[in-house]
Amino acid sequence: MSILTRPILEINLDNLEKNYRFLKALAKNAEAAAVVKDDAYGLGSEIVAKRLYDKAGCRSFFVAHGIEGEKIRPHVPNAKIYVLQGIGEDSLESFNKARLIPVIASKEQLKFWKEHKIDGIKPVIQIETGLNRLGFREHDLAEMSPDDRDLFSMVLSHLACADEKDHFMNEHQLQNFNRLRERYFPKLPASLSASDGTFLGSNYQFDVVRLGAAMYGINTAPYRENQMLPVVRVMAPVLEIAELNRGDFVGYSATYRAADDRKIAIVSIGYGDGIPRSLSNIGKLFFYNGGKTSEARIIGRISMDNIICDITEVENLHVGDIAFVINEFYTLDDIGRDAGTISYEVLSRIGKNPRFVRRYL
Amino acid sequence: MSILTRPILEINLDNLEKNYRFLKALAKNAEAAAVVKDDAYGLGSEIVAKRLYDKAGCRSFFVAHGIEGEKIRPHVPNAKIYVLQGIGEDSLESFNKARLIPVIASKEQLKFWKEHKIDGIKPVIQIETGLNRLGFREHDLAEMSPDDRDLFSMVLSHLACADEKDHFMNEHQLQNFNRLRERYFPKLPASLSASDGTFLGSNYQFDVVRLGAAMYGINTAPYRENQMLPVVRVMAPVLEIAELNRGDFVGYSATYRAADDRKIAIVSIGYGDGIPRSLSNIGKLFFYNGGKTSEARIIGRISMDNIICDITEVENLHVGDIAFVINEFYTLDDIGRDAGTISYEVLSRIGKNPRFVRRYL
Numbered sequence: 185m186s187i188l189t190r191p192i193l194e195i196n197l198d199n200l201e202k203n204y205r206f207l208k209a210l211a212k213n214a215e216a217a218a219v220v221k222d223d224a225y226g227l228g229s230e231i232v233a234k235r236l237y238d239k240a241g242c243r244s245f246f247v248a249h250g251i252e253g254e255k256i257r258p259h260v261p262n263a264k265i266y267v268l269q270g271i272g273e274d275s276l277e278s279f280n281k282a283r284l285i286p287v288i289a290s291k292e293q294l295k296f297w298k299e300h301k302i303d304g305i306k307p308v309i310q311i312e313t314g315l316n317r318l319g320f321r322e323h324d325l326a327e328m329s330p331d332d333r334d335l336f337s338m339v340l341s342h343l344a345c346a347d348e349k350d351h352f353m354n355e356h357q358l359q360n361f362n363r364l365r366e367r368y369f370p371k372l373p374a375s376l377s378a379s380d381g382t383f384l385g386s387n388y389q390f391d392v393v394r395l396g397a398a399m400y401g402i403n404t405a406p407y408r409e410n411q412m413l414p415v416v417r418v419m420a421p422v423l424e425i426a427e428l429n430r431g432d433f434v435g436y437s438a439t440y441r442a443a444d445d446r447k448i449a450i451v452s453i454g455y456g457d458g459i460p461r462s463l464s465n466i467g468k469l470f471f472y473n474g475g476k477t478s479e480a481r482i483i484g485r486i487s488m489d490n491i492i493c494d495i496t497e498v499e500n501l502h503v504g505d506i507a508f509v510i511n512e513f514y515t516l517d518d519i520g521r522d523a524g525t526i527s528y529e530v531l532s533r534i535g536k537n538p539r540f541v542r543r544y545l
Numbered sequence: 546m547s548i549l550t551r552p553i554l555e556i557n558l559d560n561l562e563k564n565y566r567f568l569k570a571l572a573k574n575a576e577a578a579a580v581v582k583d584d585a586y587g588l589g590s591e592i593v594a595k596r597l598y599d600k601a602g603c604r605s606f607f608v609a610h611g612i613e614g615e616k617i618r619p620h621v622p623n624a625k626i627y628v629l630q631g632i633g634e635d636s637l638e639s640f641n642k643a644r645l646i647p648v649i650a651s652k653e654q655l656k657f658w659k660e661h662k663i664d665g666i667k668p669v670i671q672i673e674t675g676l677n678r679l680g681f682r683e684h685d686l687a688e689m690s691p692d693d694r695d696l697f698s699m700v701l702s703h704l705a706c707a708d709e710k711d712h713f714m715n716e717h718q719l720q721n722f723n724r725l726r727e728r729y730f731p732k733l734p735a736s737l738s739a740s741d742g743t744f745l746g747s748n749y750q751f752d753v754v755r756l757g758a759a760m761y762g763i764n765t766a767p768y769r770e771n772q773m774l775p776v777v778r779v780m781a782p783v784l785e786i787a788e789l790n791r792g793d794f795v796g797y798s799a800t801y802r803a804a805d806d807r808k809i810a811i812v813s814i815g816y817g818d819g820i821p822r823s824l825s826n827i828g829k830l831f832f833y834n835g836g837k838t839s840e841a842r843i844i845g846r847i848s849m850d851n852i853i854c855d856i857t858e859v860e861n862l863h864v865g866d867i868a869f870v871i872n873e874f875y876t877l878d879d880i881g882r883d884a885g886t887i888s889y890e891v892l893s894r895i896g897k898n899p900r901f902v903r904r905y906l
Binding site (some may be wrong): 185186187188189190221222223248249250251252268269270271272273274275289290292293296312314315316317318319321344345347348351353421423424425426427428432433434435436437438448450452455456458461462484487488489490492503504524525526528529532533536537538539541 | 546547548549550551582583584609610611612613629630631632633634635636650651653654657673675676677678679680682705706708709712714782784785786787788789793794795796797798799809811813816817819822823845848849850851853864865885886887889890893894897898899900902
């Protein structure tokens with residue numbers, strides 16, 4: 185018997201690289217850029233970027249903030265690093281130090297760029313095509329001087345509904361994008377799609393696709409079975425096994441009451457480790473003992489450091505055994521759905537706590 | 546006009562120290578230990594522990610994991626550091642290096658402790674009184690040898706419903722705790738209450754209270770107005786201001802549609818920064834321009850890096866202005882409620898992203 189206390193995050197870099205290669209092949213003629221913002225969705229941007237740069241020939245990376253670009257620069261010396269949130273006073277140093285390329289989305293940012301230009305760097309322009317998030321609107325483009333238009337090296341936009349293959353917004357945004365780039369930036373390379381858009385076909389792929397979520401194993405084309413290999417596993421040890429008597433309450437605010445005698449396990453992971461508290465009394469953990477898969481329902485409120493689950497039907501379980509929270513069978517997408525959110529949010533939260541034992545495979 | 550891109554996390558250490566002192570005074574005769582697990586709920590355990598040790602005389606700290614104790618040890622050289630999740634093979638090194646005190650909750654952990662004892666360290670025993678989480682059950686205590694009982698330096702339990710003053714579980718657990726400690730550990734100091742239990746009165750305070758959530762500004766006694774000073778502010782700059790036309794959609798999956806012409810701001814913070822995605826189309830941001838408070842409703846889905854809000858009624862707003870996400874008026878507790886969770890989970894998530902500009906006041 186092992187006595188363990190820490191949750192475990194396993195990151196399968198081989199599968200991540202395979203996913204990148206799969207998506208790159210899908211994108212055929214487009215360059216396959218890797219999105220490693222938000223610390224590579226929590227999985228470690230330095231390690232992920234280095235792997236893709238060294239082993240898969242990736243030479244373009246997207247981050248959200250300058251500071252994220254600065255962090256990966258030593259590992260991807262000759263790559264282009266694009267910064268989606270643009271440039272500002274609070275990131276200027278990172279841009280200069282790491283030679284980052286800002287994605288400029290407003291005339292205010294363009295003005296700032298012209299006052300703080302970095303020699304040899306040509307920014308990307310983001311244009312709005314229907315998401316109504318960041319991007320130049322058409323009236324801004326119409327007012328832009330030819331000199332200003334010449335400042336840019338690429339034109340970029342972002343799809344709102346690409347995870348639904350037949351959503352009317354896809355075609356609507358594609359038409360807007362083609363119309364605007366042909367009118368205002370006819371000579372520039374173009375980028376419209378993230379992972380989900382890449383699956384929509386070659387007319388959505390243009391010159392650069394931005395591969396993020398799918399590379400990390402998320403199903404960004406949920407209208408069909410996931411074609412991605414799993415990248416993330418989350419596990420945690422059983423700290424204690426105990427009995428419940430009929431009528432016993434469990435957890436904060438006593439939200440679970442045993443209808444008969446039950447057996448429970450206290451597992452060493454909680455919302456402090458990024459497991460959504462909304463899985464309380466809803467989610468499940470899995471055990472693999474003696475070749476058998478057993479499901480254990482989460483009972484009571486999830487607390488900061490612990491989850492309590494019902495193991496009445498689980499055979500031969502011992503303190504120190506490992507509960508699976510996320511794996512190939514119960515995936516990020518499953519846990520996102522059960523938690524009332526999306527896999528992206530779950531993934532982004534899980535990678536953030538240093539108390540995980542982190543294993544890169 | 547400032548052009549900024551990064552979200553900002555402001556941590557008011559003066560207020561945190563005042564909250565600690567308030568709770569310490571409330572606890573009268575009990576020692577006031579500080580709970581700094583989960584990186585001090587994301588606020589930085591090293592800085593928080595050092596402040597309380599240096600300025601407020603705090604000499605006992607609780608963490609969840611050995612690795613968290615090791616992290617704060619250099620800043621609190623002569624303090625007791627208790628580890629709530631106990632000791633295991635994956636934390637033994639931290640315990641030895643930092644002279645941590647395990648909280649032992651099962652006979653399996655007790656066996657492990659006896660095989661890996663650290664000279665001069667006497668562990669704490671956690672006993673189960675009604676939460677049905679970690680802790681020795683009574684039949685385990687009855688079977689424990691007198692020698693084993695003598696190993697411990699304190700007896701500890703945890704309340705399930707102390708945030709509800711009149712909840713029947715409080716009295717039930719208090720009676721269980723008193724009965725068990727008198728029967729099995731009559732000579733040991735005792736600890737039952739966290740912040741919420743401390744408010745229940747002196748009979749719940751025993752020898753050590755464990756101050757966490759309330760110290761960080763959370764209202765752990767929500768049946769009355771919050772007596773704590775606010776510790777956390779979260780802000781983010783406006784990246785872009787744009788117009789919506791009647792019929793325009795906003796954000797992923799086009800979940801918001803403008804019923805008439807509106808004005809929007811894109812704010813540089815998202816669920817990647819720990820803002821719950823469940824606030825999509827529900828939450829609000831605040832602006833303080835020209836001495837006037839304006840509320841701006843979040844519209845559309847919150848994305849990883851951005852929130853879009855309706856600023857039609859906000860006067861004189863410019864790119865680079867600061868949106869308030871959490872402050873004295875719209876508190877952690879408010880955002881927890883609006884997000885369908887609790888302030889504890891929100892706080893724990895927000896402190897985890899290094900792309901925040903972090904300011905300690």
